[in-house]
Amino acid sequence: MNKQWRSIEDLNNSKEVEKFKYREFQEGASELGEGVSRRDFLKFLGSTAALAGLSGCNIRKPYYKIKPYAKKLEHVVPGTPTFYATSYQLNSAVYGVLVETHEGRPTKIEGNPLYPESNGSSLLYQQSSVIDLYDPDRLKSPKNLTKSETIDEFKDSMLGLKDKFLKSKGNGLVFLIEDVLSPTTYALIDSILSRMPEAKFYRYESYNNDNQRFGLKDLTNQFLNTKFDLTRSNVIVSFSDDFLSFGQHQIQYSREFSDRRDPDSDIDLNRLYSFEERFTVTGSKADHRYPVKQSDIAEVLSQLLILVARKVGFNDLDRYANVSYKPVELDFIDHNTLTIIADDLIANRRRSLITAGSHLDSSIHQLVFLINSILGNNFNTVFYQAMPFLNYGFNKVSSIDSISNLVDDLNSNKVDTILILGGNPVYSAPNSLGLKRALSKAVNRIHLTYYDNETSKLCNWVVPRLHYLESWNDLESSDGVVSIAQPVIHRTVEGLTDHEFLNLVFRVYRSDYSLVKNSWNFLSSEQFDKVIHDGFYTKKNILTYPSITKVNPIQTKTAVSSNHELEVTLYPDYKILDGRFSNNGWLQEMPDPIHKLTWDNAAYIAPKTAKRLGLVTGDVVRLQSNGSDLEIPVFISPGHAIDAISISMGYGKQLGHRIEDGVGFNAFNLFDTDFIVSNVTLINTGEKHTFATTQDHGSMEGRPHVRYATVSEYNQNPTFAQGMEEVPHNESLWKNHEYNTGYQWGMVIDLTRCTSCNACTASCQAENNIPIVGKDQVLNGREMQWLRTDRYYEGNEDNPKILDQPVACLHCENAPCEQVCPVAATVHDDEGLNVMVYNRCVGTRYCSDNCPVKVRRFNFFDYHQRNPQSVDKKRFHLFDYIKEPDKSIAKQFNPDVTVRMRGIMEKCTYCIQRIKSATIKASNEDRSVKDADLKTACQQACPTDGIAFGNILDENSQVFKWRKKQRNYSILEQLLLGARTTYLANVFNPNKLLVATNSSGKKEHHGNKH
């Protein structure tokens, strides 16, 4: 088997990594940190005891009175959760969700199984959105300059403005909005424009689909959204499109892609080729991946287009595209490679698809349309949808043009009053536009926002924007799915919804309910109730069949890059996107799927580029281009394109918020209308930065954990995954317990399906009251997530393969942790669960030392009390460890799960609370639990259906069937653990011709059974 390595340091056997391998907890892990030594900690413990003596027992848990309901709420049964369907918009996507509430508190978000595309799954963002509701840093009441006001005072101030603008017909009144998908919002815009026709609307989304939208408009004379059918796509070629990780169809694409990766089904596996500058989640699932600079993508695509056109006899190419034949000779791609890919595409005409990332130039999207058209893929695997709401002029102008026009109007003193609905354009718009300076020219600047941010700092009225869980809304997705969204909690801040805010512009206050209801008054009350219950109304057919109408041939903008010229690509962060979630602690602490980086962003560069420039991970560099600069540490990223740098956006905020403040570096400093910044100068500042990355934590020392084969190897040897480790004969000194009756719980994770999207980890965090610990604790190897996704590289550091593996407690029948616990705090139950008895745990941590997969998490401190989201940093001192922090985030706690305090070992329980609830319900109904009754939190969230859980004795259960598959294997089987969590080995589908020979004539490596 080839070596699987976690980082360049691991590949080179560095001492640091050895340290992580051989120590369960890092040196000093039991120190308090932040300059507090063990000695101080003991002193502090002493003072805690003394204070406890002074004030009795109330110091840890203040005294609260429990008040009963004076009037019982309808439908609320204490202890039983209630679920509500709703939907919400994120960027230009709409998600249908089910919200679990406990006595009026939303605690958990799931996908709405009735909502098209969702199938009950969800993403990292939905899972984490619930904690934003309770964020103590949210704006709580309106502010007029620095003074707090009531919402009624704001409404009164709007009355004066309303009269003024009705009189002037809206002259001098402008709105800056984000992408809008709500029919009620458009109805309100109509009302405003009918009374104030001079009012103007501008839009701005920092990360958007404009390049594709306007590229296709230029080509076909239609505004279009694209939609793939991956179930019919045998061959996929992606040019830097991370479609498994971003975009409005991420859930559907993840599932459809994975459904075509099942080597045990009758349908052939799909094949994915990926050309990309940085390792993406989609690239990590590719059968063939090629690192390439963004500026070279147009050339690679052009040559592929020419090869395809020649081979299919499409002789008209010159009429459509200004491309000329020139054999490609790049670091990892040559003419031979493209010829083989072209042949594969042609062999799968009408069953292949080409796609390009939304950040790429509009001409690339035009070439993609053309090649899909030549291959017959258009309307077979690639579909086009008419964009909704096109009768609004602002939707026909790109974000950058729209905000540039706004700045021009501000600078020409044409704006008296600006109303900004959401967003943070002062932070995310290009500095070169000068929005910050221009904004001060408007007399009245009013911002509706979740947080006081860079934009609201420049506004005289700042009004809290309600969270989607507090609001009525209606939405129409780009797929034509129309839904009505309902609030699931009473407002927690004194704010307004977008609808209420817009309504105040032309008339007196009306509630969001009445505004939304008014848009749906054609429904009877029964129909309205059904829409609310189901979470969606209808799905419109908005398919359209465009053709090329452009007269002039497509002209690509980018040329092949010159040697060693550095270019930077900016992209939305895997966790906080463009910074809209930067104050979410769960997301900040979630290791990103590729580099396992927490609490930071970085300038990712290729190992070769780092060597050429004399850089190592952590070196702080200054990047300069066109008068902009950014200081940021580099992170060496195996598989990155040479002479390219990629940086995620959304970090580097300095507003004093508890989570985001001072985290990472602001990539928007380099943003200048384009996400590719060329001609970049790099200067090593000599400074150093420490990254909190988990990639070397929890090492299992190079054993064959991730097992995989090519599909032909699998067909020849279906049991390849078993027997990769030498297993001693199973002779035990004692009689093993027999688990052959009742429920016996087990889990199987299909590595072929898993995309490392992290939805499972976030879902587990929300379900099981798992705290965040902060960057300093992650640096000590103390992260608390019960489920991690390990990422291994294999092969050469310049272009390795990535292999992912989610790992949580394996619930071993012969659990090594149980054998060493001196107080029997971790034991086995009759249903095969390895359980923790929290109140027996004395914190020796022997169990964790003895855990071969390192999945046990120890609460060195009372992290719930220390959680930066719950503790006000401004008043942080030692006594905060015993003081009660802000209570708001505790409202998210799942009451079915114990909230652990300091000194407790914890780990995955297979969501025992869900198991108990399902078994009690089934027992009351005098039947046994079936698959449909029970899903663990990770399983429920997983968008690829990559996790099976259930009773391993039930022949009808999915977990039983998966355990019977020949790909099923246990990790560390030589330890005879009897693991209840097993894995289905990964199967790739490489092109045999490319495996046989790559561009340099060397053998490519696929499969670890060679």
Ligand code: SF4
């Ligand atoms: S197992 Fe987890 S990381 Fe893998 S696809 Fe499912 S949810 Fe995402």
